[in-house]
Amino acid sequence: MRATLIYGAGDIRVENVPDPRIQDPTDAVVRVVRSCVCGSDLWPYGSRPATEEGERIGHEFLGVVEETGPEVTGPKAGDLVVAPFAYADNTCRFCAEGLHTSCPRGGYWGQNGVDGGQGEAVRSPWAQGTLVKLPVGEDSDLLPSLLTLSDVFCTGHHCAVTAGVDARTTVTVIGDGAVGLSAVLAARRLGAERILLMGRHEARTALGRDFGATDVIPERGDEGIARVRELTGGEGTHAVLECVGTKPALTTALAVVRDGGVVSRVGVPQYEEGPAGYEMFSRNVTLTGGVAPARAYIEELLPDVLDGTIEPGRVFDRTVDLDGVPGGYRAMADREALKVLIAP
Amino acid sequence: MRATLIYGAGDIRVENVPDPRIQDPTDAVVRVVRSCVCGSDLWPYGSRPATEEGERIGHEFLGVVEETGPEVTGPKAGDLVVAPFAYADNTCRFCAEGLHTSCPRGGYWGQNGVDGGQGEAVRSPWAQGTLVKLPVGEDSDLLPSLLTLSDVFCTGHHCAVTAGVDARTTVTVIGDGAVGLSAVLAARRLGAERILLMGRHEARTALGRDFGATDVIPERGDEGIARVRELTGGEGTHAVLECVGTKPALTTALAVVRDGGVVSRVGVPQYEEGPAGYEMFSRNVTLTGGVAPARAYIEELLPDVLDGTIEPGRVFDRTVDLDGVPGGYRAMADREALKVLIAP
Numbered sequence: 034m035r036a037t038l039i040y041g042a043g044d045i046r047v048e049n050v051p052d053p054r055i056q057d058p059t060d061a062v063v064r065v066v067r068s069c070v071c072g073s074d075l076w077p078y079g080s081r082p083a084t085e086e087g088e089r090i091g092h093e094f095l096g097v098v099e100e101t102g103p104e105v106t107g108p109k110a111g112d113l114v115v116a117p118f119a120y121a122d123n124t125c126r127f128c129a130e131g132l133h134t135s136c137p138r139g140g141y142w143g144q145n146g147v148d149g150g151q152g153e154a155v156r157s158p159w160a161q162g163t164l165v166k167l168p169v170g171e172d173s174d175l176l177p178s179l180l181t182l183s184d185v186f187c188t189g190h191h192c193a194v195t196a197g198v199d200a201r202t203t204v205t206v207i208g209d210g211a212v213g214l215s216a217v218l219a220a221r222r223l224g225a226e227r228i229l230l231m232g233r234h235e236a237r238t239a240l241g242r243d244f245g246a247t248d249v250i251p252e253r254g255d256e257g258i259a260r261v262r263e264l265t266g267g268e269g270t271h272a273v274l275e276c277v278g279t280k281p282a283l284t285t286a287l288a289v290v291r292d293g294g295v296v297s298r299v300g301v302p303q304y305e306e307g308p309a310g311y312e313m314f315s316r317n318v319t320l321t322g323g324v325a326p327a328r329a330y331i332e333e334l335l336p337d338v339l340d341g342t343i344e345p346g347r348v349f350d351r352t353v354d355l356d357g358v359p360g361g362y363r364a365m366a367d368r369e370a371l372k373v374l375i376a377p
Numbered sequence: 378m379r380a381t382l383i384y385g386a387g388d389i390r391v392e393n394v395p396d397p398r399i400q401d402p403t404d405a406v407v408r409v410v411r412s413c414v415c416g417s418d419l420w421p422y423g424s425r426p427a428t429e430e431g432e433r434i435g436h437e438f439l440g441v442v443e444e445t446g447p448e449v450t451g452p453k454a455g456d457l458v459v460a461p462f463a464y465a466d467n468t469c470r471f472c473a474e475g476l477h478t479s480c481p482r483g484g485y486w487g488q489n490g491v492d493g494g495q496g497e498a499v500r501s502p503w504a505q506g507t508l509v510k511l512p513v514g515e516d517s518d519l520l521p522s523l524l525t526l527s528d529v530f531c532t533g534h535h536c537a538v539t540a541g542v543d544a545r546t547t548v549t550v551i552g553d554g555a556v557g558l559s560a561v562l563a564a565r566r567l568g569a570e571r572i573l574l575m576g577r578h579e580a581r582t583a584l585g586r587d588f589g590a591t592d593v594i595p596e597r598g599d600e601g602i603a604r605v606r607e608l609t610g611g612e613g614t615h616a617v618l619e620c621v622g623t624k625p626a627l628t629t630a631l632a633v634v635r636d637g638g639v640v641s642r643v644g645v646p647q648y649e650e651g652p653a654g655y656e657m658f659s660r661n662v663t664l665t666g667g668v669a670p671a672r673a674y675i676e677e678l679l680p681d682v683l684d685g686t687i688e689p690g691r692v693f694d695r696t697v698d699l700d701g702v703p704g705g706y707r708a709m710a711d712r713e714a715l716k717v718l719i720a721p
Contacts (some may be wrong), residue, residue, distance in 0.1 A: 127636060132661060135636035195663075283653070292471060292479035298658070307653030309627070309664070314646050317476060317667030319539075323658045 035377075036152025037358050038087030042080050045359040046087060053148055053156035058104040059122075061160030063114065066171045067180045068094040068150045068375040069349065070361050071118075072210050073301050076278075078362050091151025091375075092118040092142040093183035097171060098164070099154070105161045113171055114164035116150070116157060117327035118142065118184040123162025131329035150183075151358055153377050165331045168339070177346025177374055178338045181215065182331045185372065186345035188299045189215025189276070190334060191325035193223050196272035196297035200224030205261055205269070205289050206246070208276035209237040211348040211372040212299060214244055216274040218345055221245025222337065225272075229264060231257055231285070237371055240347060254281070261289040269294065275322070280304040290318050297322035349374040379721075380496025381702050382431030386424055389703040390431060397492055397500035402448040403466075405504030407458065410515045411524045412438040412494045412719040413693065414705050415462075416554050417645050420622075422706050435495025435719075436462040436486040437527035441515060442508070443498070449505045457515055458508035460494070460501060461671035462486065462528040467506025475673035494527075495702055497721050509675045512683070521690025521718055522682045525559065526675045529716065530689035532643045533559025533620070534678060535669035537567050540616035540641035544568035549605055549613070549633050550590070552620035553581040555692040555716040556643060558588055560618040562689055565589025566681065569616075573608060575601055575629070581715055584691060598625070605633040613638065619666070624648040634662050641666035693718040 036050045053062050068091055077090070095115040098108050108114050121128050121136035128136050138159060143149030148156050157163055167179055181187075189212055198204055204225045206216045209232025220228050221244060230246035231253075232238045238249040250260045262269060269291040275282050278300025286296040287308050299322050307320070337343045351370040353361045354377065361373035380394045397406050412435055421434070439459040442452050452458050465472050465483035472480050482503060487493030492500050501507055511523055525531075533556055542548055548569045550560045553576025564572050565588060574590035575597075576582045582593040594604045606613060613635040619626050622644025630640040631652050643666050651664070681687045695714040697705045698721065705717035 130637060132637040135660065195661075293474060293476040302654050302658050305652070305654040306650040308649070309651030309653065310646050310649040314642070314667045316479060317539075317665075317670075319663060319665040320653070321661075321663040321665070323661030326661075 034153040035355055036149060037090050037355070039077055039081060039090045040087045041083030042078060044083065045078065045362045047355050047358055048087070050152065053154050055100055055102045056156065057158065058102040059159050059161065061101040061105055061108070061157045061164060062099045063096040063116070063155050063157055063164070064099050065094045065096040065150065065152060065154055065377050066113070067176050068377065069180060070151070070358070070365055070373045070375070071184060072212055074362070075366055076301060076303065078366055089143040089149030089152070091149040093180060093185070094150035094155060095167065095176065095180050095183065096155070101160060107161060108164050108166045113167045113169065115167055115179055115182050115331065116164055117187070117331060119327070120158050120163040121328055122159045123328065128162065131326055133326040133328040134324045151375055153355070163328065175338060177349045178344055180374070181345040181348065182327065182334055182338065184325070184327055185211050185348060186215045186219065186334065187327035187330045188212050188325040190219040190330050192216045192274040192276060192297045192299040192322055193219040195321045196274055196295045198223045198225050198272050200226065202272045203227040203265060203270040204272045204274060205229045205231060206274045206276060207231045207282050207286055208300065209234050209241060210276060213276035214241050214348055215345055216276050217241050217246050218244040218343055220274065222343060229261055229270060231261070234368065254285070258285060258288045265291070271295070272297065276300050278303050280307065283307050287313055287318060292316040292318070295319045295321055299323070299325060348372045352376055378497040379699055380493060381434050381699070383421055383425060383434045384431045385427030386422060388427065389422065389706045391699050391702055392431070394496065397498050399444055399446045400500065401502065402446040403503050403505065405445040405449055405452070405501045405508060406443045407440040407460070407499050407501055407508070408443050409438045409440040409494065409496060409498055409721050410457070411520050412721065413524060414495070414702070414709055414717045414719070415528060416556055418706070419710055420645060420647065422710055433487040433493030433496070435493040437524060437529070438494035438499060439511065439520065439524050439527065440499070445504060451505060452508050452510045457511045457513065459511055459523055459526050459675065460499070460508055461531070461675060463671070464502050464507040465672055466503045467672065472506065475670055477670040477672040478668045495719055497699070507672065519682060521693045522688055524718070525689040525692065526671065526678055526682065528671055529555050529692060530559045530563065530678065531671035531674045532556050532669040534563040534674050536560045536618040536620060536641045536643040536666055537563040539665045540618055540639045542567045542569050542616050544570065546616045547571040547609060547614040548616045548618060549573045549575060550618045550620060551575045551626050551630055552644065553578050553585060554620060557620035558585050558692055559689055560620050561585050561590050562588040562687055564618065566687055573605055573614060575605070578712065598629070602629060602632045609635070615639070616641065620644050622647050624651065627651050631657055631662060636660040636662070639663045639665055643667070643669060692716045696720055
């Protein structure tokens with residue numbers, strides 16, 4: 034079959050790779066129907082050292098189960114399923130607590146001999162715990178929104194949940210990428226009535242407004258901070274959803290959060306240390322968030338996607354086939370595309 | 378009257394200062410009955426640059442109201458009251474949310490022309506919002522425990538509360554100082570059944586065991602981390618109460634917390650930046666805590682002190698008069714005394 038590999042910064046190739054097959058009795062093989070490129074894929078795309086051997090990439094997909102191992106009693110061959118971006122057994126104590134990303138038997142697609150999602154098919158470890166059956170056909174118009182349950186919308190939701198967003202919280206979202214816009218939609222869904230979106234890409238912030246942002250702040254740095262404070266009576270917002278992953282974004286987040294408030298971050302941190310000194314301490318600011326246990330949220334979010342209450346799939350603004358994947362990466366890296374859908 | 382001033386590292390003096398008097402209609406003057414030295418006083422005692430003019434110091438006290446301004450309808454002259462370590466109006470939105478340390482009209486004792494607590498008397502701004510009446514006489518045996526509501530026990534309690542400690546959480550407390558021991562007591566009071574205390578001073582860890590610690594870990598650094606992990610099936614604890622304030626303590630805290638767990642810190646941070654990278658992110662670890670809004674907790678904790686359910690005053694192991702204050706600082710800095718009570 035064909036699948037996407039990364040050989041280094043800027044070097045994405047689609048090549049022939051071995052067909053996946055059942056290796057463990059808990060495996061399933063899934064034919065990929067839709068996949069996509071994640072903002073976090075852009076970090077290695079921007080900086081990964083060149084290597085002789087490529088590494089499989091892609092961690093968001095939905096598809097049709099082709100075959101299951103003998104210990105998988107569901108899903109079954111023929112089922113359309115969505116995969117969270119981390120596989121997990123869904124039976125251990127961490128999974129039971131909703132922290133599937135810490136499952137001792139779990140892991141990430143594209144690593145340690147597990148297939149990446151940007152290809153024609155994937156072997157899924159722990160298929161029964163990992164894959165969630167979708168009650169639609171593979172021709173459904175809902176596929177883009179359903180695919181966001183694999184990562185991007187669940188990540189925005191995780192950000193809002195860990196920040197404690199509800200109808201009483203004011204919210205700042207930092208970042209107008211697909212995760213930031215998903216965080217806006219998630220915060221609105223959780224009841225937030227005041228959502229400030231920090232972003233400067235007009236097409237994206239327009240979608241952010243559709244998703245529920247009440248104010249858009251294009252300014253960055255000190256100017257952006259001043260603007261948020263001005264809009265919130267000098268106080269900042271109860272929750273700040275940091276959806277970028279850079280240190281300046283974290284610094285901004287800590288500067289626009291209200292005393293006693295929460296900064297949640299879901300962008301993969303591109304830093305080792307962050308501000309943690311007296312300023313944060315004296316204002317009782319909490320830093321939370323992390324890699325989203327998407328699996329924990331899929332069943333909860335699925336009904337709202339199925340009935341059209343939310344349309345998180347609107348973050349996709351370009352569709353490519355497998356041959357178009359390298360161009361899709363370029364378009365996202367150049368901010369020409371917000372998020373690229375792959376129909377293999 | 379006489380009061381304590383700090384002139385620089387190691388230079389604590391007790392001198393004559395002007396008697397406090399009502400300046401604003403919301404003031405009260407309180408004759409100090411008991412005060413004490415805080416672990417956080419040891420930071421300036423250890424490193425403050427020498428100055429020509431001293432600065433008042435001390436932020437924990439209880440005493441008898443001598444006089445009140447015309448806008449203070451309670452407490453009244455003759456009442457025994459305890460003062461939280463930050464004064465506050467107790468009427469603003471932050472106070473209403475229980476975050477008195479962020480009250481825009483509030484502040485800390487010993488700063489900006491406000492008296493310090495280690496003296497014969499104090500002018501209290503916002504007396505009605507700040508001072509809490511105690512239903513005992515000034516000869517009560519409960520005074521030491523009641524004094525801990527000013528700071529140290531409320532600080533331990535804040536640490537446990539913000540970390541989400543309850544009967545289901547396992548807890549590590551880092552630090553065997555008075556705040557650490559208070560955090561042990563607070564965690565036990567909130568229902569925690571497994572409390573690991575990291576500390577190596579045997580008299581203190583013995584009191585920690587009395588307060589509820591189930592395990593004592595004298596090892597530090599990597600050895601201490603390994604020991605906590607060994608005692609918790611490799612996982613670490615749900616909550617880590619960081620009661621020291623140094624960067625190594627924070628680093629240890631982040632290393633012994635369970636995935637998805639919470640590190641809360643209440644020791645004044647002696648660092649500007651802390652670990653915040655992929656390790657913390659990938660494990661969904663939360664960093665919370667901060668300066669404790671003691672005022673928010675006093676009424677809740679008071680009954681347990683009054684009926685003897687808890688005896689947080691056991692952290693005091695030495696009593697001095699005002700002349701003995703410089704020696705009290707020395708004894709605490711040399712770790713000869715755990716916490717020094719002052720009877721002016």
